[in-house]
Amino acid sequence: MKARRSTKNVLAPLIVLVVLLIGLELIIKAFNISRQVLPAPSAILSVCAKEFKVNIWSHLIVTLKVIITGFIVGVPIGIFCAALLSQFKILEKAFSPYVIMLVTTPFIILVPIFMLWLGFGLNVRILAVILQTIPIVMLNSLSGFNNVEKVKLDLMNSLGATKVQTFIKVIFPNALPQVFTGIKLGGIFSTIAAVSAEFAGAQTGLGNRIMYFSSFIETELAFGCILIIALIGITLFNLTSMVERKIIIWKK
Amino acid sequence: MTIKALTTKNLTKNYQSRSGTTCALNDINIDIDDKQIVSIMGPSGCGKSTLLQILGGINKPTSGTISFYGHEYSEGIPNEDLKKIGFVFQADNLLAWRTVKDNLYLPLEIMNLRGKEWDNRIHELLDMVGLKKFINAYPHELSGGMRQRIRLIRALVHNPNLLLMDQPFGALDAITRKLLNYEFLSLCKKTQKTILLVTNDIDEALLLSSKIYIMSSSPGKITNEVKYDLPIAERNRVTARTNKYQQLRIELKKIIQEEMMQLRVS
Numbered sequence A: 001m002k003a004r005r006s007t008k009n010v011l012a013p014l015i016v017l018v019v020l021l022i023g024l025e026l027i028i029k030a031f032n033i034s035r036q037v038l039p040a041p042s043a044i045l046s047v048c049a050k051e052f053k054v055n056i057w058s059h060l061i062v063t064l065k066v067i068i069t070g071f072i073v074g075v076p077i078g079i080f081c082a083a084l085l086s087q088f089k090i091l092e093k094a095f096s097p098y099v100i101m102l103v104t105t106p107f108i109i110l111v112p113i114f115m116l117w118l119g120f121g122l123n124v125r126i127l128a129v130i131l132q133t134i135p136i137v138m139l140n141s142l143s144g145f146n147n148v149e150k151v152k153l154d155l156m157n158s159l160g161a162t163k164v165q166t167f168i169k170v171i172f173p174n175a176l177p178q179v180f181t182g183i184k185l186g187g188i189f190s191t192i193a194a195v196s197a198e199f200a201g202a203q204t205g206l207g208n209r210i211m212y213f214s215s216f217i218e219t220e221l222a223f224g225c226i227l228i229i230a231l232i233g234i235t236l237f238n239l240t241s242m243v244e245r246k247i248i249i250w251k252k
Numbered sequence B: 001m002t003i004k005a006l007t008t009k010n011l012t013k014n015y016q017s018r019s020g021t022t023c024a025l026n027d028i029n030i031d032i033d034d035k036q037i038v039s040i041m042g043p044s045g046c047g048k049s050t051l052l053q054i055l056g057g058i059n060k061p062t063s064g065t066i067s068f069y070g071h072e073y074s075e076g077i078p079n080e081d082l083k084k085i086g087f088v089f090q091a092d093n094l095l096a097w098r099t100v101k102d103n104l105y106l107p108l109e110i111m112n113l114r115g116k117e118w119d120n121r122i123h124e125l126l127d128m129v130g131l132k133k134f135i136n137a138y139p140h141e142l143s144g145g146m147r148q149r150i151r152l153i154r155a156l157v158h159n160p161n162l163l164l165m166d167q168p169f170g171a172l173d174a175i176t177r178k179l180l181n182y183e184f185l186s187l188c189k190k191t192q193k194t195i196l197l198v199t200n201d202i203d204e205a206l207l208l209s210s211k212i213y214i215m216s217s218s219p220g221k222i223t224n225e226v227k228y229d230l231p232i233a234e235r236n237r238v239t240a241r242t243n244k245y246q247q248l249r250i251e252l253k254k255i256i257q258e259e260m261m262q263l264r265v266s
């Protein structure tokens, strides 16, 4: 039963993808759309496959490194900050407006400033990813940490539990679904932040390649890079969902 | 004279809220002997949960004192003494992410009680309520009555002297409730705990307790007290058919009806 459902989950979107690609291919062929406007899926596939090793692979690695590093550093910091804020109301009052500000700030506009301070290396991009990931993870985790039913806290008080025990044994596990929502969004925000930072100024990475290929009217390669970035985001999201399903087995 | 398990002196609780001050409890004086089972009855909102929460260390009194086995406290019962108290809540608060077994271990973890004796105790208790098979189940895999039993024995795992129970059978259907009442009666005979039971069911109160306090609301106070001194060991399924029981039942009904009249008048 379970196995069948998961194959259905994979198969259904795949069928949509295939239908979409075939449709796109047919439309492009039928209306004779120029490859400079919109390259055919088949062309994107074949050109990218040919150029992958030389022109894409190294940049993919760079972008992945930025996303993963930023994500891995940003997520625990976000959860930790949310934990602190939830347990000390004064901190929450003091900081929550700024957290929301950070969520809504597109970091691409700050990247040029960071570059003045940190140069053009990977560190700037990693910093951008971290700074974009923390607040979204924080915001979701915080709402989880703040939404514990009173009867569960009463239980801990009736047992004479300390604040730390209450957090570890009730507040944190109780909030795991929201924490995971935060982590999943964090993955998406990490991907967006990394590519934006590469747009804003970088010599490497997939974001930079999109600009580079476009300027040489290599539309197939540019679109190929866009698709790869989308794939990275989806993969990160699905990996997190997989971990979530492994951990949150009590919700069905 | 032997030491009382629990007494309260002029226990009062005011809640501050935006709409002003609510006096939830006003000068509550109750006393419970060691190994005695006492019930509290009263209309919804009269402060029964508030009283139990104060006695169980969840809430602090505004004024008044509690003595617990001879120690008098004015700020509520301290953590060290909470180890001698078990609390059964009105709402279902099993932890969904823990199996039955891990839910039962929670009090032991908090109170730092470890060892073979405690493991055995958990198995014994599960056996007593007939749920040994479900030791590794998650709460959502159990029926309401089963969850109720688990919450009951969770309050007993650390072997407390006093059990505070807030309408423990309130959310169950009539048949399951009766069943659990008798089950609980035999559990009481075995474990011999001091118990303070909040209930809205006259038969439940009469079956289990040797003293019943009646409360009225706004402000919550004790208005009546009914005693039924049949020892717990002599109570069983036919107790309800005895004359004494029926007589007390009528008396209790009358008191509660009068109280409802007053509610309507005020």
Ligand SMILES: Nc1ncnc2c1ncn2[C@@H]1O[C@H](COP(=O)(O)OP(=O)(O)OP(=O)(O)O)[C@@H](O)[C@H]1O
Pocket (backbone or CB within 6 Å): B015, B016, B017, B022, B024, B043, B044, B045, B046, B047, B048, B049, B050, B051, B090
């Ligand atoms: N945290 C709180 N803040 C303000 N008022 C409260 C709070 N908790 C309870 N009250 C008020 O105190 C009164 C007593 O509430 P309590 O929950 O003790 O009643 P109860 O007798 O347990 O009722 P029920 O039988 O419905 O469970 C009510 O008027 C309620 O509105």
Ligand SMILES: [Mg+2]
Pocket (backbone or CB within 6 Å): B048, B049, B050, B090, B166
């Ligand atoms: Mg109540």
